[in-house]
Amino acid sequence: MSLADLFPAITKRNEPLAPHTHLKIGGPAEFLLQPRSVEELRAVLATCQTQKLPVRMLGGGFNLLAQDDPIPGAVVRLTAPAFTTIEWDGKRITAGGGGQLFDLIAFSVRKGLAGLETLVGIRGTVGGSVRCNVGDRNGEIGLAVQRVTVLTDAGTVQVRTRDELTFTEHQSDLDEPVILTVEFELDRDDPAAVLKRMRKAWILRKGAEPFSFQHSARLFHNPAGKSAATLIDRAGLTKARVGGAELSERNANYVVAHPGTTAADILQLVDHVRDRVKERTGVSLERELHIW
Numbered sequence: 394m395s396l397a398d399l400f401p402a403i404t405k406r407n408e409p410l411a412p413h414t415h416l417k418i419g420g421p422a423e424f425l426l427q428p429r430s431v432e433e434l435r436a437v438l439a440t441c442q443t444q445k446l447p448v449r450m451l452g453g454g455f456n457l458l459a460q461d462d463p464i465p466g467a468v469v470r471l472t473a474p475a476f477t478t479i480e481w482d483g484k485r486i487t488a489g490g491g492g493q494l495f496d497l498i499a500f501s502v503r504k505g506l507a508g509l510e511t512l513v514g515i516r517g518t519v520g521g522s523v524r525c526n527v528g529d530r531n532g533e534i535g536l537a538v539q540r541v542t543v544l545t546d547a548g549t550v551q552v553r554t555r556d557e558l559t560f561t562e563h564q565s566d567l568d569e570p571v572i573l574t575v576e577f578e579l580d581r582d583d584p585a586a587v588l589k590r591m592r593k594a595w596i597l598r599k600g601a602e603p604f605s606f607q608h609s610a611r612l613f614h615n616p617a618g619k620s621a622a623t624l625i626d627r628a629g630l631t632k633a634r635v636g637g638a639e640l641s642e643r644n645a646n647y648v649v650a651h652p653g654t655t656a657a658d659i660l661q662l663v664d665h666v667r668d669r670v671k672e673r674t675g676v677s678l679e680r681e682l683h684i685w
Contacts, residue, residue, distance in 0.1 A: 419459025490520025535560030
């Protein structure tokens with residue numbers, strides 16, 4: 394029996410992925426599932442393992458390019474309250490891995506807790522943000538993480554404490570398929586001061602990104618000590634375009650998908666930029682955009 398037969402209440406067949414990604418691009422997923430509980434998620438993953446179906450976890454779709462062809466197997470989204478709830482006990486916040494990072498930041502600021510406010514404007518889920526240790530010179534999310542509850546390949550729930558976790562620049566050693574919850578320890582501060590820092594971070598970050606109405610995504614990691622956007626500019630690629638895909642005039646390390654853009658357009662532009670930067674500057678850019 395197929396996933397749609399076994400889990401009819403939470404499964405959609407041949408569901409277009411474009412509406413679920415920020416670039417608004419992507420072919421249909423063979424099965425799109427949205428489990429309502431950890432037990433249901435565990436059953437879905439076990440079934441996929443038994444049937445040898447590939448599984449992809451879809452977060453906010455902010456840094457994802459789904460290709461134009463159909464995506465085989467299961468795409469799983471953790472949008473139910475069981476995976477997005479935020480709880481607070483006075484100093485520590487526990488957030489569901491499927492929740493949005495912005496909601497977590499807003500919650501912490503309202504409670505007068507400092508440590509996450511400079512991450513405002515970074516798009517993604519809580520789990521994905523922790524897995525990738527998002528942040529910049531003003532701070533990284535890993536600094537506030539105390540415990541992470543994960544679901545392993547074997548379907549068991551495990552808790553990894555701070556001393557079992559390793560965070561480095563834009564990455565961590567969290568390799569389990571699902572992050573269920575993350576516990577953060579934050580410092581109390583004057584809510585007005587926290588809000589002021591958040592507003593400043595928002596202005597600075599948004600001023601260096603494409604306009605909010607544009608469908609866009611970041612292309613490359615910044616090499617050590619360098620800026621990918623600066624290298625792209627130096628290579629003479631300002632406003633480079635392939636089909637409907639164009640480098641942002643505000644930040645050359647972002648692609649903007651105009652109406653009619655295909656995944657093939659973006660992939661061709663990525664290859665062109667990487668080759669030209671290598672040729673002109675000698676630096677090999679590492680792709681940050683995830684490709685399905």
